[in-house]
Amino acid sequence: MKHPIGLSIRNGTKVYPGTIALSDADFDLHLGAVNVLVGENGAGKSTMMKVIAGVEQLTDGKIFVGDEQVTFKTTEEAARYGIGIVFQELNLFPNLTVAENIFIAREKTRGHIDIDKNAQRERTRALMERLEQDIDPDDLVGDLRVGQQQIVEIAKSLAHNARILILDEPTSALSAAEVEILFRVIYDLKSDGVGIVYISHRLEELIKIGDYITVLRDGVITGARSMEGVDVDWIVRNMIGESGKDFAKEIEHPFGEEVFRAEHVSLGSSGGGLLVDDVSLSLKHGEILGIYGLMGAGRSEFLECAIGRHPQAMGKLFIDGELLSEKTVAGRIKRGLALIPEDRKNDGLVQILSIRENMTLSSLMQFTRGFHMSLAREKSTVADFVKRMTIKIASPENAVSSLSGGNQQKVVISKALMTGPKVLLMDEPSRGIDIGAKAEVFRVMRKLAAEGLGIIFVTSDLDEVMSLSDRILVMSNGRITGEFDRETATNGALVEASAIGHTTTTDNKEPA
Amino acid sequence: MADQTIAAPSSSSTDALLILLKARTFIALILVFVFFAVYAPNFLSTANMVIMSKHVALNAFLAIGMTFVIVSGGIDLSVGSIVGLCGMVTGYLLLNGIDIGLGWSLQFNTLEICLIVILVGVAIGAINGFLITTLNVAPFIATLGTLYVARGAAMLSSDGRTFPNLNGNAEYGSDTFRWIGTGEILGIPVSICMLIVVGLLAAYIATRTPLGRHIYAVGGNERAAGLSGIRVNRTKYFVYIFSGFCAALVGIIISSQLVAAHPATGDTFELNAIAAAVLGGTSMSGGRGRIGGTIIGAFVIGVLSDGLVMMGVSSFWQTVIKGLVIIAAVVIDQAQQRVQARVALQAQAAIDK
Numbered sequence: 001m002k003h004p005i006g007l008s009i010r011n012g013t014k015v016y017p018g019t020i021a022l023s024d025a026d027f028d029l030h031l032g033a034v035n036v037l038v039g040e041n042g043a044g045k046s047t048m049m050k051v052i053a054g055v056e057q058l059t060d061g062k063i064f065v066g067d068e069q070v071t072f073k074t075t076e077e078a079a080r081y082g083i084g085i086v087f088q089e090l091n092l093f094p095n096l097t098v099a100e101n102i103f104i105a106r107e108k109t110r111g112h113i114d115i116d117k118n119a120q121r122e123r124t125r126a127l128m129e130r131l132e133q134d135i136d137p138d139d140l141v142g143d144l145r146v147g148q149q150q151i152v153e154i155a156k157s158l159a160h161n162a163r164i165l166i167l168d169e170p171t172s173a174l175s176a177a178e179v180e181i182l183f184r185v186i187y188d189l190k191s192d193g194v195g196i197v198y199i200s201h202r203l204e205e206l207i208k209i210g211d212y213i214t215v216l217r218d219g220v221i222t223g224a225r226s227m228e229g230v231d232v233d234w235i236v237r238n239m240i241g242e243s244g245k246d247f248a249k250e251i252e253h254p255f256g257e258e259v260f261r262a263e264h265v266s267l268g269s270s271g272g273g274l275l276v277d278d279v280s281l282s283l284k285h286g287e288i289l290g291i292y293g294l295m296g297a298g299r300s301e302f303l304e305c306a307i308g309r310h311p312q313a314m315g316k317l318f319i320d321g322e323l324l325s326e327k328t329v330a331g332r333i334k335r336g337l338a339l340i341p342e343d344r345k346n347d348g349l350v351q352i353l354s355i356r357e358n359m360t361l362s363s364l365m366q367f368t369r370g371f372h373m374s375l376a377r378e379k380s381t382v383a384d385f386v387k388r389m390t391i392k393i394a395s396p397e398n399a400v401s402s403l404s405g406g407n408q409q410k411v412v413i414s415k416a417l418m419t420g421p422k423v424l425l426m427d428e429p430s431r432g433i434d435i436g437a438k439a440e441v442f443r444v445m446r447k448l449a450a451e452g453l454g455i456i457f458v459t460s461d462l463d464e465v466m467s468l469s470d471r472i473l474v475m476s477n478g479r480i481t482g483e484f485d486r487e488t489a490t491n492g493a494l495v496e497a498s499a500i501g502h503t504t505t506t507d508n509k510e511p512a
Numbered sequence: 513m514a515d516q517t518i519a520a521p522s523s524s525s526t527d528a529l530l531i532l533l534k535a536r537t538f539i540a541l542i543l544v545f546v547f548f549a550v551y552a553p554n555f556l557s558t559a560n561m562v563i564m565s566k567h568v569a570l571n572a573f574l575a576i577g578m579t580f581v582i583v584s585g586g587i588d589l590s591v592g593s594i595v596g597l598c599g600m601v602t603g604y605l606l607l608n609g610i611d612i613g614l615g616w617s618l619q620f621n622t623l624e625i626c627l628i629v630i631l632v633g634v635a636i637g638a639i640n641g642f643l644i645t646t647l648n649v650a651p652f653i654a655t656l657g658t659l660y661v662a663r664g665a666a667m668l669s670s671d672g673r674t675f676p677n678l679n680g681n682a683e684y685g686s687d688t689f690r691w692i693g694t695g696e697i698l699g700i701p702v703s704i705c706m707l708i709v710v711g712l713l714a715a716y717i718a719t720r721t722p723l724g725r726h727i728y729a730v731g732g733n734e735r736a737a738g739l740s741g742i743r744v745n746r747t748k749y750f751v752y753i754f755s756g757f758c759a760a761l762v763g764i765i766i767s768s769q770l771v772a773a774h775p776a777t778g779d780t781f782e783l784n785a786i787a788a789a790v791l792g793g794t795s796m797s798g799g800r801g802r803i804g805g806t807i808i809g810a811f812v813i814g815v816l817s818d819g820l821v822m823m824g825v826s827s828f829w830q831t832v833i834k835g836l837v838i839i840a841a842v843v844i845d846q847a848q849q850r851v852q853a854r855v856a857l858q859a860q861a862a863i864d865k
Contacts, residue, residue: 016861309739333741347739352734352799361729363742366723371721394859402856415740 003352005193005212006164007052007083012061014047014219021047023219025061028212029164031195034186036227038200039239043434044219046088046198049166052083052197053085055080082163085236086153088171088199088278088432094142099124101141102156127155130188132181143201143294147178154185165189165199169432171205175294176495177461183209201435202461203232239435256285258321259454260337260423265305265315267298267478275301276313277478283423283454288445289459290469295499298478299458300342303425304455307339308332319422333362336422340412340429342458348412349400356382356396358411363418385414389444413444426446426457431466442468462491476500526855535839537792537808541696548819555822562701564770568814569707572807574760575792576714577755579806580669582789583718584751585731585798586644586651591785593662594636595778598629598763600666603675604775605629606686621685622692630760636662637756657753666775675773703765707807710758715803720799720845727751731770731798787834790811791841793848807817812837833865 004205014022020046029035029052037045050056052063054072064068066080067079072078075085080364092101096284100118106118108123113372124137141149150170157165171179186196186209200206206213213230215223223238243334260283267276276298283289293299305313308329317324319335326332341347350359350461360367382396391410393403409429416424430438445468449455459465465472474482474487475495482497548555574591598665600779602625609619620628636658643654680686695702716723726747729737738744760782767773783859792809814836820830 016857127739328739328743330741330743333706341736341739346733347735348556350729350736350799352732352795353728357725357728361725361742366726368722371723373720373722373725375720393854394862398856398859399853402853402860404860419741 003033003195005029006031006065008292009048009051009058010062010064012048012051012063014044014051014056015059020219022051024056025212025216025219025221027224028211029197030193031163032190032193033211034196034198036198036200036206036213037216038203038206040214043216043239045216046168047219048216049168049197049199049448051087052078052164053083053166055085055101063091071297076174079160079162079369081163083166084157084162084164085166086157088168090146090153092141092149092153093379097138097140098128098135098144098155100114100136100413100418101152102127102159104156105162120164120276122154122485123210127158130158131155131185147174147296150174150190151178151182154182159191159439162194164195164197168199169201170204170257171196171200177294177295177499179205200218201438204463206235207232222230253286253450254286256452257286258282259319260456261318261321262302263316263318263356265291265302265317266315267301267305267310267313274298274478279315279475279478281456281473281480283456285422285447285452285454288449288455288457288468290465290468290472291456291459291475292462292465292472293458293475294460294496297498299475300427301478302475303339303427303456303458304423305334307337333419333421336420337435338362338416338419338424340409340416340424341424342431343426344405344408344412344432349408351399351401353400355391355393355403356395357369357398357412359396359402362415362417363420363454366418381418381447382433385418390440404434406433406440409433409441410438410444417448421453423456426455428459429457430461431461453479462494465494466491473497521750522689526851527591530848530855532852533844536844536848537662537805537812538840540837541558541678541808544815544819548815548822552819552822555819560818563818564814564818565704566701568811569701569703570762570765571781571784571788571814571823572760573708573710573765574755574781575712575810576803577751577758577795577807578782578785579753579789579792579801579803580714580718580727581755582786582794582796583731583798583801584727584748585609585734586748586751586819587655587786587796588638588640588657588752588755589782590640590658591663591755592778592781593659593785594759595632595757595781596764596775597636597669598633598760599773599777600669600675600775601632601765602629602764603678606674606678606680606689607861609684617685617735619681621684622688624682624722625689626764627685630757631761632636633756633758634784636754637753637759640747640756641745644752645745663779670773670775671769673776674775675767678767678771678773689768690771691768692765693770694749694823701768706761706765710761711803711807715752723747724749724842728799731800733799736748749783755842784813787838790845791838793845795845809841841854847856 004371005028008432009025009027012022012025012027025048027048039045043295047056051058054075054077057071057073068080081128093104103120104122106321108119122139124502127137129156131149131151134154135144135148141152144152170182174182189196198206205231207227210227212226214221217233217239220508263280265276265279266274269275279302291299304310306317308331309325324332324335325333345351350361353367356379360378364373365376386393386396389410391407393407400408403411429441445455466489471493473480473485474494476498481500484493484495545813548595554560568625577591578588601861605620605625605628610616611617640655640658644651665717678689680689692702696703726737729740730747734744766777770792788810789806791798791812792802792805813834816834817830820833
């Protein structure tokens with residue numbers, strides 16, 4: 001066989017209280033190859049990887065490394081067999097430097113006491129060179145962009161000479177240039193004989209990078225083969241058990257008057273320079289405006305300026321032709337703006353509160369007379385939105401943290417819609433949610449636009465921006481570098497525009 | 513299908529467990545009560561009940577204010593000192609009035625004195641709020657600072673001496689001051705009546721007003737709350753002001769009960785208030801806690817210490833026992849959170865299939 005099997009699971013079953021996360025799974029992990037793992041959220045991909053990495057243990061079944069049967073009780077035991085994992089949620093310490101993060105809990109020491117900082121720094125520098133990243137070992141991780149943090153996380157696994165490297169959605173936060181670098185690193189590792197497990201929702205990406213593919217649905221492996229001859233249709237069929245869903249069914253509708261206009265919006269960064277550099281745009285009722293760009297292009301920051309998170313931002317905003325003079329988030333929400341933040345966990349939801357309380361957080365005054373809040377009216381409104389948005393919940397009183405990513409996103413969208421907005425600002429609305437929920441979110445966006453809402457959405461997914469937008473703006477380095485309408489937009493043109501003036505990631509050794 | 517067969521047998525027992533865990537503070541209160549009723553002589557006598565509830569009320573006031581602060585993600589260490597300072601202000605106003613420098617002084621009646629003292633408490637709360645929001649000082653440090661400042665001011669107000677004989681003066685209309693500490697309304701001590709009013713008010717704010725919801729949201733996730741349009745700073749101002757208000761009430765009640773104001777009054781009261789809140793299920797990391805739970809928590813602590821005194825247990829042992837009870841409460845609280853999360857996840861998993 002071309003690629004030896006480095007690790008295999010036989011009859012793997014994992015039962016959580018109330019659910020079977022993995023059922024009778026047989027999985028072979030090939031060394032020197034990219035083993036792609038795909039499935040909707042909750043299909044059992046992460047569970048399987050957690051078992052391999054020693055985070056969780058199988059309820060039933062066996063794991064073999066070579067011919068030896070093993071059980072990993074801790075991640076350290078797994079690491080001893082050369083298994084490294086990069087979680088989707090980054091496990092980094094923002095208050096420590098890059099080098100300190102990479103060697104955390106495995107510090108290079110002299111006599112087990114004194115940390116050999118120079119050795120760590122040198123090793124880190126070598127790793128960053130290999131990963132083609134211009135990151136200083138002494139930089140604080142908290143100062144890095146999310147994409148760079150992901151690179152640090154990967155470097156961490158590489159530093160421990162992982163023979164098997166599990167990457168859980170590594171590209172969800174990376175820019176196109178950073179993805180290219182990551183792919184080159186993966187090819188490198190492959191030729192060194194490292195077995196890579198690659199989990200992602202981006203199907204095109206999987207087909208491009210994968211050598212073997214395993215599809216999971218509801219804890220059961222529904223397809224496993226080598227990547228030859230696999231196409232998106234085949235993956236989707238195995239994933240959701242039916243032929244592929246379209247992202248957005250077109251609903252043709254005329255646009256109305258201008259609903260939102262931004263004039264010369266600028267935002268300075270704490271380190272000097274401009275995060276948002278003189279951005280002007282306008283949006284009509286019923287229009288979906290897609291903003292495409294790489295991470296750190298200033299897209300999210302522009303939306304944040306619009307909602308009022310940065311009171312020091314410059315520029316003028318207009319709603320329905322009237323100047324938006326309110327400086328606070330509350331004031332702007334009242335005027336008809338609503339933001340769906342990129343980072344659901346930290347910016348979008350209060351995890352400890354119930355689904356109901358999260359949904360109505362922005363619109364409590366609707367249920368309030370004087371200072372008395374009608375809980376009955378709140379409850380019925382929530383029930384109404386749950387039905388409208390087809391959110392799958394056991395009870396609106398459960399903590400919002402018990403929901404899957406897609407349902408959480410629908411809660412955030414419901415919260416925004418309850419304020420009765422005229423303009424919806426959506427920052428990466430499909431990040432970290434499965435393909436079924438994604439299609440539903442997009443359908444909702446289409447429907448809202450048809451009802452006359454203006455929508456600005458930010459994404460780094462080309463397919464998404466192409467299929468969903470009525471008009472596309474491309475941002476790079478804080479500026480708008482391209483404007484396309486649906487007819488003139490092509491993948492190539494968008495990517496080209498997104499690279500204009502981009503110095504930080506594309507200048508270093510970026511191939512043509 | 514499969515998941516239902518797994519979930520079904522365990523769900524009824526976990527439900528029962530969850531109810532038991534949720535009611536734990538109440539169960540603890542009943543146990544403590546029954547224990548002392550059996551072992552402590554005269555524990556159930558009316559006189560003892562009245563004395564005990566008066567003790568509990570003082571801590572309960574502070575604990576109610578503290579609950580809001582902790583739920584909002586902060587901490588208020590200054591309440592004990594505010595009690596002391598407010599007691600001193602009360603005493604000073606009763607004895608001296610305010611010298612306006614024209615050879616005569618301004619005297620106040622009971623109501624006016626109470627309002628001025630409450631204003632002092634509210635003002636210190638507002639200072640806490642200002643430090644924490646506008647100047648961005650960590651709540652622990654900010655209120656630690658006001659703890660010292662307020663205590664120092666209380667000492668300075670009398671050079672460390674006690675203001676004695678706060679009987680008031682009928683001429684000024686302040687002779688009714690003693691009624692606050694000793695009077696009764698429909699047979700219920702005034703301080704208990706006040707506690708009932710403040711407790712109901714606080715519970716109402718927590719559960720039925722947007723303000724209350726905002727407090728929980730700010731404590732749960734400040735960033736998300738801000739992006740949802742909640743005025744985070746205003747919410748924080750409120751909780752510290754409310755806490756200062758509660759402390760001022762305690763200052764007034766104590767000086768009326770003792771008919772004297774001593775500048776060291778209220779020392780370490782803040783710790784008892786935090787203990788009561790935690791015992792009642794308030795999470796120190798913010799976002800979770802109930803007024804009802806806090807009041808029950810205050811009763812557990814109060815009944816425990818008074819009962820132990822009546823049994824003749826040494827005060828050293830009392831302190832040890834109080835500490836153990838608080839630790840046990842938090843450990844059980846953790847267990848409840850785990851069970852609750854599991855129940856919610858089970859229910860959700862059944863839906864997701």
